[in-house]
Amino acid sequence: MSAAHRAAPGDGSGPRTGGPALLVVAHGSRDPRHAATVAALCARLRALRPGVRVEVGHLDFNAPSVPQALTRLHAEGARRVVALPLLLTRAFHAKSDIPGVLGETAARLPRLAVRQAEVLGPDRLLTAALERRLRQAGLRPGDECSTGVVLASAGSSDPEAIAVIAEIAREWRRTAGWCAVRPAFASAALPRTADAVRELRAAGVRRVAVAPYVIAPGFLPDRIAAGAREAGADVLAPELGDAPELVRLLARRYDEAVAAWSAPAAGSVPIGA
Incomplete structure (x- = not known):
């Protein structure tokens, strides 16, 4: 199983009709807000790509699972599926879990070919979305030079x-003009959000905003x-x-995965079929 490597032109806003089905692969959560957010995201994606069938499969907790979603697509006539990980970084799920479940499922569904698309990040559209959320939380144009940002991810x-x-934190500071940007992690790595907020305060940053990269x-x-509130951050943005x-990034x-399918790079082939 190989991810797509050949980029299509444009920013994802142009029309497309037909083509392979699109399976958005979400992690899943016991928290009902997670599934509701994924459903809203996919609804907007269907509106942007009205000619493409868009479905969701979950790795855990929620239904349908990835195998269930692929099986249903196959039963209803789909023979090519782009599996798009709803992930911001290329970590364990993208490298192991998702290729594994896609390969196992495609192997038992005759004539079904599945191509795993690239993960979402890093990409300038993501930092643009973070900036949108920070403005919604109260930051105004011109606040950048007096504001330090904690880029808070789930962790890995x-x-x-x-x-x-x-690297995203470094590049975002350079392009957006924040006085500082510090990465933080909710699990598996340090620093935690509260510690990164306190670090910026200790460095003399006047205003601190937390941008959840989730x-x-x-x-x-x-x-x-909770870490942002504990450390007294001035601004806490909502999730993406x-x-x-x-x-648009989805x-x-x-589009990139479809383009790679039409003109595959050497050694880049879909699973199954």
Whole structure:
């Protein structure tokens, strides 16, 4: 199983009809807000790509599971499916869990080919969505030079994923003009959100904002929010949710996977079929 590597032109906002079905692969959560957010995101994606069938499969907790969703798509005539991980970094789920479940399911469904698309981040559309959420939380244009931002992600034990978050923080400071940006993690890595807020305060930053680099509410996003409140952050942005920038990015990743399917790179082939 190989992810798509060949980019399609545009930003994901152009029309597309037909083509492979799109299975959004969500982690799943016991928190009902998570599934509601994923459903809202997919509804906006269907409106952006009215000719593409968009379904959701979950790795855990929620139904349908990824195998259930693929089985239903196959039973209803789908023979090509782009599986798009609803993930912001390329960590364990993208490298192991998702390819494993896609491969096992495709192997028992005749003539079904599945291609795993790239994860969502890093991408400028994501930092644009973070900026939108910070403005919704109260920051105004011009506040950047007096505001330090904590880029708070869920966290991972994968060193590659942790390094990516640190690089996003560095690049975001450079492009947006924040006086400082510090990465933080809700689990598996340090610093925690509260510690990053306190670090910025100790460095003399006058205003501190926390930008959760997460898509949907749940246990770890709640931990980020609690850390922000504990340390007295001035601004706490909401999760990315169904931000239009995120919807456009999902559409772009789908287009990239379809383009790679039409003209695959050497050694890049879909699973199954």
